[in-house]
Amino acid sequence: MEDVPPPSCPIPRWQLLKQELKNVGPEEFDRLRAAAEPGTVIDVRNAREFAEFHLEGARNINYLGSDFLEQMEALDPDKTYLVYCRSGRRSVRACTLMKNAGLKNLIHLDGGINAYTP
Numbered sequence: 334m335e336d337v338p339p340p341s342c343p344i345p346r347w348q349l350l351k352q353e354l355k356n357v358g359p360e361e362f363d364r365l366r367a368a369a370e371p372g373t374v375i376d377v378r379n380a381r382e383f384a385e386f387h388l389e390g391a392r393n394i395n396y397l398g399s400d401f402l403e404q405m406e407a408l409d410p411d412k413t414y415l416v417y418c419r420s421g422r423r424s425v426r427a428c429t430l431m432k433n434a435g436l437k438n439l440i441h442l443d444g445g446i447n448a449y450t451p
Contacts, residue, residue, distance in 0.1 A: 354428050356443040374415045377427040396427040410435045417442035
């Protein structure tokens with residue numbers, strides 16, 4: 334019998350997960366961020382990336398950090414959170430974990446902070 338590779342998914346998993354989120358562009362994200370409660374804009378990049386640049390008013394919860402789940406569980410499930418990263422991949426995954434943990438009011442910056450530059 335001939336070795337046949339398993340079928341591959343034509344759409345990357347993170348893009349499938351993204352379809353389940355409320356995705357907005359930079360203009361809408363900034364409008365919502367201006368009215369957001371303190372502590373509800375979340376940058377899920379690492380501390381070095383956050384220190385180099387972050388959106389005003391953002392707090393850093395590193396998606397790849399060892400304490401991400403603990404920090405996420407401490408969030409108020411009744412609040413709305415605006416979540417971003419550099420390109421959108423980590424924030425899609427972070428939002429998916431947050432959603433699965435009971436945080437239903439999530440707004441994802443489509444394309445991450447890279448979406449701000451043409």
